[in-house]
Structure formats: structure tokens, C-alpha cells
Amino acid sequence: MKQVSLLAFTTLASSFILPQAEFFRDEPVDDSSGGAFLLSLERESASAQPVLNQAEADFHAQFGASRFEDDEDVAPLADHPGHGPPRHGHPRSNLTIYQFISQNNYTTKFAKLVDQHDSVVKLLNSTDANYTLFVPIDSAFEHIPPHHKDPSKELIEAFLRYHIAPGLFPFHHLLTRTKTLPTALDAPALDGRPQRLRVGLGLHPPGPQVNFFSRIVGGEPALANGIVYGVHRIVVPPLPARALFDLVPSQFSTLLLAYQRTDFDAVLSKAGIVRGSTIFAPTNGAFAALGPRANAFLFATEKGKKYLAALLKYQVVANETLYSDAFYGDDSSSSELPRRKRFHVDLPTLLDDKAVSVDVARFGAFVRVVVNGGVGVVVPDVVARDGVVQVVGRVPIPPHKHHRGREESLEGEISVEELKERLADYVEEDRQEEGLQGVDEGHFEDL
Template identity: 45%
Template sequence: IEANHRGQELYGDALKEKNELLESFKQHYEDVEDTTKSAWSDFYKSSKSVIDDAFDYASETADGLKDKAYDTSSQVESWLRTEGDDLYDSFDDHHDGPPHHGPPHHGGPHHPPHHGPPNQTVYQLIAESKYTTKLAKLINKYDDLAETLNNTAANYTVFAPTDKAFAKIPEHAPEPSKEELEAVLKYHVVDGFYPAGRVLASHTAPTLLKGEHLAGEPKPQRVAFKIGLNGLTVNFYSRIVAINIFGTNGVIHGVDSLIIPPPKVVKIVDLFPGEFSTLELGLTKTGLLDEVNSTDHAGGTLFAPSNFAFQKLGPKINAFLFSQYGLKYLRALLEYHFAAGTLYSDAYYKVDPSKNSLMHTEDGKLPPKGVFHLDMPTMLKDRSLSVDVARFARFIEIKINGFSRVSVQDGIAQDGVVHVVSNVIVPPKNIGRPGSTEVDLWQGEEMTIEEFKERLEPFVVKTDL
């Protein structure tokens, strides 16, 4: 990928920024890990806990790291494309990791511990910390969850909200039910061992919260990891402020906001009118909004065109689509954006529970490098989306019908997932003789209203209009 940039004036600056940011991230992780190791060695000499040491250090260094990330955020994805998988392994070397119960996680074996292995479970670490008193109090209300986090038969990763995170809850917010609160707590626990390097290398991860509407049977509700202006975040908003606090049965990362179980797909569309007001208007006018908001579907993937994507169609086609004469075409067009099955950027929940995974293995390892292709049936009768997923290191690109690129991946939803697409996806038209399977895919070229109608005509409901 770097070769494609050679000769460009900005390449040298981008490479410099990449190296500086990489070094900043690595130094941050190394310093936090050194703090944790020091705390292990001094544990019996001090009343301060290991987890408190980690949070103390994180609070001192986070602002500087955030400023650096802000200055170079536009380069983050660029350098991630060039580094390869060894980048992420380097963040997790030289630590006192917990014992592994079963197959090892990705990458080579870690170096031997410097100060001896941890001797407390993730539950015990949370319970003793002055920074997680509210979280510990809530966990203690659920015996099964407390027992799980205190059990050394398996590894877990806890994204632990600090007491300051709970302070963000509005004073007069309604009291959640016992079941709702348990769901929130389970959504903070990832099933498996995800130290900082593996978090960086992953796009999503499965939690202990089961999603009832993601596939033909309950599946783990997932969280998404993103790198942006706020550094490394969970579900776009909860910032990771402390990393790699190791216990005997997993690892803890501190977060500055509660991670709330996601809303439905249509609610996500409603929450961002600046991006999806045109899409929401179309769903409402065609009656699709109520249909896709029901719970009788087993998961789903919405490739959501942004307002800008609709603008690319041009004013004439937009005016036609939202007129009374064009609504049946608008409905067919939008149906083509809803695909069966829940396709994340690095995992796939099929509707058929007997075939639950295409791109991730049962033990949760990352997919191999390469390109994956699948045809996803849509709400539009007899029409599928041709989806290609390409991965190199953390960089994953998704294209639909060979042209429309997913610009924002993994909008986690209660009943599926939302991917923002840079272009409206227009169905292909059959070419050649009648009955031929040869099709002409739209590649973004300018269309007249007549050409646009020709592509959708076979799928519209015949009316008097």
C-alpha cells in the first residue's frame, strides 16, 4: 500500500506522522504495562492495588495521548494499513499474562513474567479498587456474574467503567430494572482474552450478553472497537483510559463511559438525522420503517446510504423518488439495502443457525488475510448483494457490487448491524438475451430518470400510478 503512495508529496509527512503516532501508542502501552508490573512486585509492600496503580497512571498520561491522537488522527487508518499483524503483538509482549485455559490467543507465546504471575481474578481486582467501587457494588447484586468473573476455568475481558463514568448518568435518569442492569453489566464483559494488542487488531468482539434478534438463535451481542479523535473507543464513544490490568482469569481495561446495549437498527437511523434524514424519510414514506422495526426477523444488515450518498443521485432522481409517482421505486430501492444475516466486518451470523460463521472461527480468532466474497439475499425479491470483504492487518474494506464502499463499519444494533455506504446501491439490470444471468452493475455513472426506472421496473409493485 505504501508503494501506491510513493512519489506523492504527502507520503513523507504521512510516514513521519505514522511513526510518531505508532511510537506514542507503543510508549503509552509500555508505560502502563511497566506500571502494572511494578505494582505486582510491590503488591505486598503497599496497600494500593494493582488496578489503582494502572488507573492512576492512565489519568496522568491520557490527555497527552489524546492530544497526539487528535493531531494525527487523519493518518491513523493509513499507517494501520502498512504495519501488519506484528504491530499488535508488540503491544502485548513482556507482560505477566494470566494462564490460558485452552488454545492460546493469536500471535506467538509471550515472554516469561518479570515479576511473577498475577494472583487475583478480574473480579477481585475490581472489588478492591477505589476507582471501580460502583461497578463492584453492581456486580455483587448478581451472584452468577460475580461467580463467572471469579472463576479461573476460562478467560474474560472486562471493560470496567470507572466511578467517574457512572457520574455521567443524568441525576434524574429512570432506574433500570434488574434485568436491564444485568444486561448492561454483561455487555461490559467479552468472552475471551483480549489484551490491548488484540483489541487494536479486532473490529468487534463477542460479549456475555446474548442477542435474541441477531440470527436464527441467540448469539453474542458484540462490541466494536474504533480508533479516532478520542483514541481507542468501544462502540464509538466509550474511551479506553487504562489497559492490560491482568488477572488470573483474564484482563481488565478501564473505560470512561458506560457501554449501553445497542438500540434497534431503525433507532440508530433516527439518532443521526445529519447523516440519515433522507433515508429515514424514505423509510417512513414507503412504510418500511414499521416493517423493519418489528422483531419477527432474525438479524439483518442495513447498508445505510448517507444524505450525501442520496445527493450523488442528482436532484432529478431524488425529486422523482420522493414524489407520489416514485414511491414504489423508492421502496424497491430501499429494500435492496436490507440484507438477510448479520454481517460485521470480522464476523457473520447467518440466519441458518447450522452455518453460523463464515469469517471467524469458533474460538474467536481473527480471520486470515485475504478477500472473502458472499452473496447476501435482500428484501428485494430475487436480488442479492455481491459483498466483498478484504482484510490486511486491522484494515478491513467492504465493497458492495464491486463499487459502493462501506465508509463507516460496524454500527452495532440490537437486531443487526448498520454499515454506512458512500453511494446508494442501485440494483443491476439484466443484459443479453431473455433468461440470461449476465447483469450490468451500476458503477456510479450519471443516470437519467428513465435509466434509473429501467433498473427498478421489474421489482416495483404494479399500481395505477
């Protein structure tokens, strides 16, 4: 049986991710590419590198045969996730996932937590279905702050379930077929549908990571009821979408200022979001691309504040959550998006239900998400407790009426007059003269 090591597979997989190759360069990447956003997240976990290096060596030494079968052997399993134990050949181990982590010297802390929750033990010990477990190795728990308040039993169970993905997801699947995975944690903010986690290649050091922070350091691909991956950091259920922007102010300080200026948090709280949301979040570079005139109008005039609020509403889709590989509709339905096909959907936004047009093109590891035919998603699928954030390289603006929802051009800056024209139907104009310290907004056209 042909086998390849995890390291070799990682190197090979990097050649499949050509559309995001710029994310893996050492030099700075422009905001609009999304690379700077990923680099900001990477810096947060850099301090853990020495611990990671030792943990990785220990984990591989303990597992021994931490190797992954080639595509020929494992691909058929990936096509039938969650439908009983492996049927292609025979598992190389008779151990269940629960038995494996209970006997392994480097997963003792996670196993002890599992032992306190009978429902999770039953899940990981059952051979009625397949599961993929991302298990934090023992050194991952060293990052928990000392003297922290003990979490409730319910919170710990949610934490455990977020590490479990129903179905078989071999290593090549993680790197070439999907960006997100459903977990065994049902999220109330998603109307009880599965909370998803994100998988992808990290930057420093390069390698497969879960939710940007937790790196896969090894694994056992053929247990009696699934697959186990060891990860070097605890995978914590995500924060609400709005709170994610506060984590990366270097990329979202302009968006945060826009929220503050328009009291947009109050708008979100009144939006009636009960089934999750999709937020197309512009980076600082995306706002800068509007040009100094448009930004001065939006952020320095009272009239501009209304247009800014309209722009923010156009970025939020309530009660529909669109990942690059799954769609949770407004009727409590959910579906995985087909591979090697294009998916188109018009999503109603908070801007008087004005639709934003989204196209998702998938072919293996190649994924492209485009808004209104021209706004590219530069960092897809930043999972949130109440939905997903799709980071965009330009600020989405409602197209002109005669363009039927498609963006005709996004090159260059936008004039104040064009910005006002495209948002005029959604902004209640005051008849009273407005301005900042008596300055007429029209003067920004002369800057």
C-alpha cells in the first residue's frame, strides 16, 4: 500500500492552492489580497511555536505510524461521510476514536474531559457512523490562563463537540475539497444547525490549520469509526461575527469606526437575526480604495453618515449563512455546495432587502467567491458563532439599476456623486442644510 508522510502531503497540497499562493510569501501583502488579514491572525499564535515544535516531535514519536494513505485508498471514504464504518478495505486498527485517545499518552487531558460526558463518550465509541476528531494534545492546555473561572459542564460539552466532525475527512480532503466542516455542536444562533470550523493551510510555519490558530501536527487515519488529527491548540467555538472585528483592528479599524459613527450595533440588534448571518466585511484597504473624496464624505459629514449606514446595511445578510462550501437558508434548510460546479444566489440584505449577488465557483481546492460580479472575497469563511464573515477586498455598493445587480467596474475611486446616486433610493435625504462645521459636502468633489 502506497503511503506518504504528513509533511510530504502538506508540501504537495501547497501546489494545489495556486489562487492563494500570495498568502504564503514572506514579504508584506497588500490589504486587498487578504494576506495581511491572515498574517495578523498568524502573529497571535507565534509565541506558541517552541511548544509546538516539541509537541509535534513528541506526538509523532508516540503515534509512530502517523501517516496518511494515498488518494486511491481513501478517496471512496470521503464520498460517503457519516454512513457507517469504513467499507473500503479494512481499518488498520480495531480501536475506536475514544479508545485511541484514552490510550494515547499525549491526549490524556482531552480524554479526561470526554470521560465526564457520557454522550460524547458514546459518540466517539460508536461504530454506527464515522467521525473525524481534531484532538488537542496535552501541551495545548498549557495555554489556558491560570486562575480562570471553571466553565460549566454544558460549556465543556460544547467545547468537546466542536472538535468532532461527523463523517470521514481524510487529509487530502481537508486540503483540496473543503474550506469548512460541520461539527457535532449544534449552534442556537444558527437555528440549531451545525457550528462549522475552518480548515486551511497556515503561513508561519506552513501547514494545515484549524480556525487559523490550531495546527495539525499528526494523526491516525484508519480507526474503527473514523479519523483522529492531533492539533497543537484548543479549538474554541467561535465568537459572534461582530466581535471578530475587534480581534484584528489592523484590518478592520475603518469598519469599526463606521460601526461606531452610525451606531450600527443597535441596527444589528434590531435586525431580527435568529438563523445566523453572512457579513461581507471590507478591510481597511477596501475602504481606502473608495478614494479620499468618498471617505471624507462618508466619515466627515452628517449627510454622509446616512450613506455610510446604508453601505453597512448592504454588507449584512440576515438569517442566511453562505460559506464557500455550504449554504444555510432562511427556511432552516442547509446543504453542502456541490464540488466542480458553480453556485449562484441572490441574498437579501438589511438595506431594504436589496439583494447582493454572490457567485461561488469550486473545483477541488480552487474556490472563488465573487460579490455582484466584481467584488472578490479575499479571505473566505471566517466562521462565527452566528454565521460567517466573508472578507472582501472592495466595499460592496448597490449597482446602478440598469446593470441588474452586476457590478460594471470596480477599478479606481468612486466619486461622491456616483456614490450618492447608487444609494439614493435607500437614504432619506434631509431638506435642512447639513454639514460638519458648516462645510458643504459638495466641496469634497473639489478636493
